[in-house]
Amino acid sequence: MRTTPLLRLLVVLALFTGTAACAEKGGGPGAAHDPERTTERARQVSEAWAGSEAARIWREGYFPLDDPVQLPEGAFRNQADKRAYEAQNFELRGPLPGAPPKKKGEVRWRSGGSLPVAVSSARAAYEKLARGGDVGHSLVVTGARLGRMTLSTGRGPASVPAWHFTLAGYDTPLRRVAVGPSKLPRPPVEPVAEASDALYPLYGLTAVSRDGRTVTLRAHHGSCDEGPAVDVLESGDNVVFSGWIRDRAEGMCTDDLRMKKVTVKLDRPVGDRLLLDAFTGRPVPHDAAAGFPAPSWS
Template sequence: MRRSVALLGLPLLVLSGCAAPGAGTAPPAGPDQPAAFTQRAEEVAGRWQPGQQWHDGYVPLQDATVLTGDPGFTGDTKVAFHAGWYRDQVKMPAAVPPDGVIRFADGELRVPLVSAADAYAELDQGDPPPCDGRPAGPRMSRPGSPEPGGPTVEPGPEGPVSTSAPTPCVPLTVTAARLGSAPVWTSRGRAEVPAWLFTVDEMAVPVARLAVAPRAVGAVPSGAADGKPLPGGLVAAEGLRAVAGDRLDYIVGVGACDSEPTPLVLERPDVVVVGASVVRPTGVCTLQLKMAPVSVTLDAPLGDRTVLDVGSGLPLTVRPG
């Protein structure tokens, strides 16, 4: 099986994690906003000209693996979810279902779907590493124990001993699959998208894998920036954390010694351009990029407007916090 990392997307466009204490917040753009940001944001907004599919097709702005609520993560299950470690306990249907419907705020779109087997093949990203001195799955009986529920082999005189902290090594157990839908952030705002819902024993809610066939999924256009570096004191946005009405929570990339990240925003009828300003250090500092959460309140609810990064000009996608 393949080994890659599955990203996290949650319903209602809210991602795991909360803004750190002291995280920046800001009102809408005003006269106190740096002129360098306003000029750059105006240029980015003016260059943004996506194709027709952006407005009437399906272009998702988050990963195709979506949680359907609070999963009740433990440390191990959170690692397994992000890594895409699964084991199936049921036979996945290979039949392709009839076309499904994506429901946007401004209408509907009929799209071809994939089978549960194909969706699960994309969901399952590989196997966990070998367990270090603890069970890799359900507890097993000692040899000779009369029943499956008998004593288990634990670290000790008859089992392996580990002196280090346990390494997450347990996959998530899939026991059922059904076709449903999941909320997804798209180029046309929030939409209900057909998805295969996989019941997982170790989690409180199903894991959804979007069921839209790849041929019906549009690509995110290239950035609308001119390739020039940002002016001094400005930093780029790295992704959205949450969208709720007129509030945007997003992440900016700051230097290891930068301080006071302050969100900046430019609103237009079709786009919102975001970034932040920082206070640069005066002394020597390591070349290290950190992610800082910030929040901004818009003049009006975001709706189906596109959120662009002032640095690259790219649309921001929903990503883990």
């Protein structure tokens, strides 16, 4: 089932605010961007999280900030394979390991520390990959073994258990995370009541540069404006991002919603600081490449 951009926004708002807020119709501008009010809201979010129980839970748990899938080296061989992956069309032509391992796995952080975690079965991981229903070309899986992969988390880079799926025609495996994230903490601050040009929820976190100084986010905007913008407020504990819409035109306009990547430069590397959304008052979710930003973060 394909989803429209408007439906995606409603789902995101439902996930992060507890109620589905409707996008403004009729094309008229909402509240104009006010840098002072935006900064004040960002400061409120930053101070609420600093030293909070939610922040403690976040720093002790496993919260991935990367795509749960890592492609084979050189993928893809051709456009047909790429389209099959994007459509989640896979075909299983070999045995998969049976029940999940009885022994718990471990998330290991590069900065030190580890966390015991339950490991999913290869079948469960495969079913998260193979959700396509279209008839046509598929990527062929011939087997799997349990290994590891490295990805970004709320506590920095970590090595996590992952299923390595062998694909026909590829020399290296496709990796899929084999563990679920920790339970999200209850946020210490309430979300903004409704979206406006002055402040919009962010769709998700796309990437953090290797040096941690550049963050790429996906932000909302409409068809009659100058695109999205993101303000940033940094502190020693967290980084708060405020998404807003540039110069919406007066008069009638369609109510379609669009998304665009916005790159934000930081004064210093992210490190173990929390990345927060000023609108929702919660950590910015990972922006999965093919669909919704999952509240489970994996």
